[in-house]
Amino acid sequence: MLIFALSRLLRAFITIALVVSFAFVALRLSGDPALEILSSDATPDAIAAFRSAWGLDDSIGVQFLRYAQAVFAGELGHSMRDGRDVLTVVAERIPVTLAITLPALMINIVIGIPAGVVAALNRNTPLDRILMAGAVAGFTVPSYVLGFGLVLIFSVWLGWLPSGGSQSWINAVLPVFTLGVGGAAILARYTRSAVLEVLTQSYVRTASAKGVPWRHVVERHVLPNAAIPTVTIIGLMVGHLVAGAVIVESIFSWPGIGRLLVGSVVSRDLAVVQGILLLVALTMVIANMAVDLLYGMLDPRTLSRRHK
């Protein structure tokens, strides 16, 4: 267990280190932030002062070392736009994004898993076909198409729900739904195949052959075992939600991390972009580690196998 946890920690560290280097190299080498922040008619003196103030004069290697040191000390620098601390700028957007991503994750799970289970237990019936057709439609329709479709129906034509903004919970209804549908569709597909896989196992046949009621077979044998591969997919959902939030926040003018990222990319606010990249990487690493631990708890075989 200890070796397993340590190897996971090492991989997590490598991922974070790669994100830091990736962000640094991609963002720092490709343009001159001084010219971008200051207007093009800035005097050479002003540009030089800006450069030395932001440490842009040193060699790339020195800049990187200083950056990496600062990152691991929790010091992410200041936004180049308003000079505020990156940690503060990013942190104040986190609850705003969580307010739509967490309910969306709930939608993923509450719709996706039951739909997949029902489809698998009614394999090749019209119900299965309808559910799976819905799932295919759910993950092939891009979120901006779905989002604007919903705006058109519920805001423009019916006038029931606001098309954007973040004043109250009612503003969150359309973003949460738009964000949740795609993931629910993917989860339904995976759950269905996981349940179908378990249904072919001999212990399911044995249980029903010895007279256990079908309901009990499903509850005690099928669902717990089908949960194991499904948990892995929920880890994937987190990445899906993070990427989806960027688009969905832009559709509905929801002032979260996604909007901040797009705005910072447009204005080339390097420090904020790097801060967000790091936050996303941390989120992904934590989500993957949580999935691995959950996986180990649900299926003790994986832990003992890795020990050997």
Next chain:
Amino acid sequence: MSALTMSLASRASRRKRLRIPLLLKIAFAWVALLAIVALFANELAPFDYMAIDLRNRLAPPLGFGGSADHILGTDELGRDMASRLIYSIRMSIVIAFGATMIGAFFGTILGCLAAHFRGVIEAVILTLADFQAAMPFLILALSVLAFVGNSLTIFILLLGLHGWERYTRIARGLAIAATGQGYAGAVRQLGAHPVRVYTHHILPNIASTLIVSMTIAFPEIMLVESGLSFLGLGVQPPATSLGSMIGYGRDYLARAPWILMAPALVISLTALAVSIIGDGLRDHLDRSTGSHAS
């Protein structure tokens, strides 16, 4: 007796394999239609897609009060929507096709390198693959893109990074398995250069699996391209793509929903069609590899 049932079964399965489901035919037809539109965009487009006609701004499509001049209506500058749609389809397909090819090419090479050298090189390549798989691609692409600039070549190269790790994993796994088989060893014993062994002997044997991954990657790349263009960070005006049409159409959602609807419909149907084709190919492949094994 058993030989008879086996041959009957194999004949039945062959017949089943040849019968293409209706849905798959429709999906193929849709993709073929798009390919024709993309190839003959210049001939098919009724107007120049950049031609501005301010007297005909926001004209509705035919059947919704519009005229036959502009079948799909016009946008906020009076540009013909049908022509814009045709050129957008060409742009989106060219980008997705190019990026898919780039990803498959480099991903497969890296996979073969990992399988050939093993050791440190393999570990480095697999670590990079893990990293790529762990980060949401849209976030990575978004940050690189705005800083590198918006040239079309860079945009295609960047999207080529999408999903390379899948080809790498598949190619590595299959190449390691294939190396262990007799034919690769035999060719190597005859003195063939490793490059020849991979390109002439191993690659043809693993190509079908890689092609299926490409059909899965294609709509994904199209969606990422549209998403980035929708955010205003992908294809830049005056060039147009399906995503940027949606991005500009959003401001006129209430007054002129057709600006947004036509490209939205095309993207959704294309993603749907390619995913149906991908599923069909995978089923076909599973069945044929299954029959090999038995």
